[in-house]
Amino acid sequence: xxxxxxxxxxxxxxxxxxxxxxxxxxxxxxxxxxIPGFFSNLRLQDGHLYGSLIDILVHGSPTMILxxxxxxxxxxxxxxxxxxxxxxxxxxxxxxxxxxxxVGMNLxxxxxxxxxxxxxxxxxxxxxxVPLIIATLCGLWNGMLVSYWRIQPMVATLxxxxxxxxxxxxxxxxxxxxIFNDTFAFVGNxxxxxPFALYVAVAVFIGAWLLTWRTSIGLFVQSVGINYRSxxxxxINERRVKLFAxxxxxxxxxxxxxxIASNIRTSDANQIGMxxxxxxxxxxVIGGTLLGAGGxxxxxxxxxxxxxxxxxxxxxxxxxxxxxxITAVKAVVVVAVILLYAEQTQSFLRGIGxxxxxxxxxx
Amino acid sequence: xxxxxxxxxxxxxxxxxxLAGCSASATPVPTKKVYTFKDMTVGFIQTGxxxxxxxxxxxxxxxxxKSDNITLKFTDSQxxxxxxxxxxxxxxxxxxxxxxxxxxxxxxxxxxxxxxxKTAGKVVVIEDRRxxxxxxxxxxxxxxxxDKEGNEGAAAMCTALGSGGKNVVEIGGDQGASAAIDRAxxxxxxxxxxGINILDSQYAAAWDPTVGKxxxxxxxxxxxxxxxxxxxxxxxxxxxxIQAIDASGLKxxxxxxxxxxxxxxxxxxxxxxxxxxxxxxxxxLLAPQVFQAALDGLNGVTGQPTWVPSQxxxxxxxxxxxxxxAILATxxx
Numbered sequence: 001x002x003x004x005x006x007x008x009x010x011x012x013x014x015x016x017x018x019x020x021x022x023x024x025x026x027x028x029x030x031x032x033x034x035i036p037g038f039f040s041n042l043r044l045q046d047g048h049l050y051g052s053l054i055d056i057l058v059h060g061s062p063t064m065i066l067x068x069x070x071x072x073x074x075x076x077x078x079x080x081x082x083x084x085x086x087x088x089x090x091x092x093x094x095x096x097x098x099x100x101x102x103v104g105m106n107l108x109x110x111x112x113x114x115x116x117x118x119x120x121x122x123x124x125x126x127x128x129x130v131p132l133i134i135a136t137l138c139g140l141w142n143g144m145l146v147s148y149w150r151i152q153p154m155v156a157t158l159x160x161x162x163x164x165x166x167x168x169x170x171x172x173x174x175x176x177x178x179i180f181n182d183t184f185a186f187v188g189n190x191x192x193x194x195p196f197a198l199y200v201a202v203a204v205f206i207g208a209w210l211l212t213w214r215t216s217i218g219l220f221v222q223s224v225g226i227n228y229r230s231x232x233x234x235x236i237n238e239r240r241v242k243l244f245a246x247x248x249x250x251x252x253x254x255x256x257x258x259x260i261a262s263n264i265r266t267s268d269a270n271q272i273g274m275x276x277x278x279x280x281x282x283x284x285v286i287g288g289t290l291l292g293a294g295g296x297x298x299x300x301x302x303x304x305x306x307x308x309x310x311x312x313x314x315x316x317x318x319x320x321x322x323x324x325x326i327t328a329v330k331a332v333v334v335v336a337v338i339l340l341y342a343e344q345t346q347s348f349l350r351g352i353g354x355x356x357x358x359x360x361x362x363x
Numbered sequence: 364x365x366x367x368x369x370x371x372x373x374x375x376x377x378x379x380x381x382l383a384g385c386s387a388s389a390t391p392v393p394t395k396k397v398y399t400f401k402d403m404t405v406g407f408i409q410t411g412x413x414x415x416x417x418x419x420x421x422x423x424x425x426x427x428x429k430s431d432n433i434t435l436k437f438t439d440s441q442x443x444x445x446x447x448x449x450x451x452x453x454x455x456x457x458x459x460x461x462x463x464x465x466x467x468x469x470x471x472x473x474x475x476x477x478x479x480x481k482t483a484g485k486v487v488v489i490e491d492r493r494x495x496x497x498x499x500x501x502x503x504x505x506x507x508x509x510d511k512e513g514n515e516g517a518a519a520m521c522t523a524l525g526s527g528g529k530n531v532v533e534i535g536g537d538q539g540a541s542a543a544i545d546r547a548x549x550x551x552x553x554x555x556x557x558g559i560n561i562l563d564s565q566y567a568a569a570w571d572p573t574v575g576k577x578x579x580x581x582x583x584x585x586x587x588x589x590x591x592x593x594x595x596x597x598x599x600x601x602x603x604x605i606q607a608i609d610a611s612g613l614k615x616x617x618x619x620x621x622x623x624x625x626x627x628x629x630x631x632x633x634x635x636x637x638x639x640x641x642x643x644x645x646x647x648l649l650a651p652q653v654f655q656a657a658l659d660g661l662n663g664v665t666g667q668p669t670w671v672p673s674q675x676x677x678x679x680x681x682x683x684x685x686x687x688x689a690i691l692a693t694x695x696x
Contacts, residue, residue: 037584037585037587038584041584041587045610045611045612046612050610050611050612051584052581052584055577055580055584059577169412169439173418174412174418174439175412175415175418176412176413176414176415176418176599178415178599178602178629178632180632189606189609189610260573263573263576263606264572264573264576264603264606265602265603265606266572266599266602266603268413268571268572269412270411270412270413270441270442270569271413271569271570271571271572271573272573274571313577314577314580314581317565317577317578317580317581318581318584318585320563320585322565322566323565323566323567323568323574323577323578324538324566324568
């Protein structure tokens, strides 16, 4: 009983989820005190939840999904810089399959788009499946470069990061496509009490969790991340593990692309998913997975990390920080988080527990 | 021997030419080359492809160049001024290029390259976006009067708001773009007419609708129940705002009046559904005017005004869906 605080504190600070959760709480506490109505504007609206907290969940969902894929890639000791470009590709493919008039395809009646909110050129299930297949192939390509050609992950994925956006612009003739189809728009805009995008994110999370921890893939990923040579000699097909991680990352980017395009009802090969690769990497880092080292990873931590980033963004917009200055605020949060992870801070945090032990012992 | 004969023939030909010239008109030699569209090679530095308006603008240049037999070299600068400077230097160094057309990303920052282009003898025509540079550094500027558009936007907002509340939020375009700067300025000059109160104003970098939507979501929470109108700097931002308004349970066009700019086909769709109240046109089909000006520039025509505004209209949801559909059918963008 005497050492209960120290014990609980010790367990808490040892947990990978401690810091990301603490940071998220700090941001929410800031919102509670400094942004009037940030919590109280949560209400039931037309049968769904609405409010600033829900905004965080809607816009955080694509980043959460990206972070799942990125976590596995980083755990294998790599990094994927191309997810933003893959988002652009998947959203462009989806948009062009709904409305091909933009690339000069003549439809029988172009005004169908205005008169029929359900109009789509290709069947809707294809509009969802084809972009995901293409996105997974993009991931597979990255995986091939990294595992079979042994190109450094940063360089290998840089190829697609630069080329991908160009490919997306070729697909759409570099034109913004407004998406009029209401069913497609539901994915990013719709609600079933909670935002639909959140269900997608939760599904991807559960899928990734089952895939890694209910099979031995999680163990393989960790093993490859720690030391790929010794993994190889202990009989793990290190190349296939990497191929899987990068393909899964591409798949996640594909889903995120569909959600983002659906949310703003626009596919914009130029801007869509710009810098999201950095958001995804940051989420993973905030979530406690070590960048560049490989090994231990936490899917839950990355999900919380994504929420930390989105909470910062939404809070700053609500607080009245100009949209153009938000990246600077984000940088401050990132620096703060990195400092929190520093060895010195960590030992200080652990020290708090030890001090209390000493105090109680002295009594 | 052969050399002197060639020289003699050349001399004879030259004399004949001079004589012919003299007999045709009284102007003395040397006769100046008269440029036609065929001799023009245009380096076109576009901002990027950030909107439906921009797409129509780019295709206007492509199509006009094709029909007039003009050689067009195209740069998509991805909305980055550094890419525009690089493209400028490439075109200055390219001997084939004699005309450079610029749609500027930012208002300032072009003085050095403009001077270099002038020294190299290239004709520079600025299109669409105004820049802050001495007017002797370029031949002319052809583009919309964004200030006037902002004014018209304010008037349209007044009409849409009617006798109701006058609280308006603004979603601006890219902070450095003349379209955003001048539309905001024009709006503030025109808003006194019916006493519009601007609650808040934010700019979406690179005209990104994702940012625009987030800005609107924050507004809706900060000023719950207070917002009567949204002044969005282009159609895409207006459409993003409408998405956010819908999610909040309000109805765009009824509870909140949305005014947009450009009047692209996408914007028309929302005018027809009544979700957008007014759309101020910004004409993207500038290529014929630009090419004509560039040709005048090559031929040394002086006295060109430094600014030729383009012709534009306004459209309102109150015109009715059928009338708007009929107008849309006749439009090119």
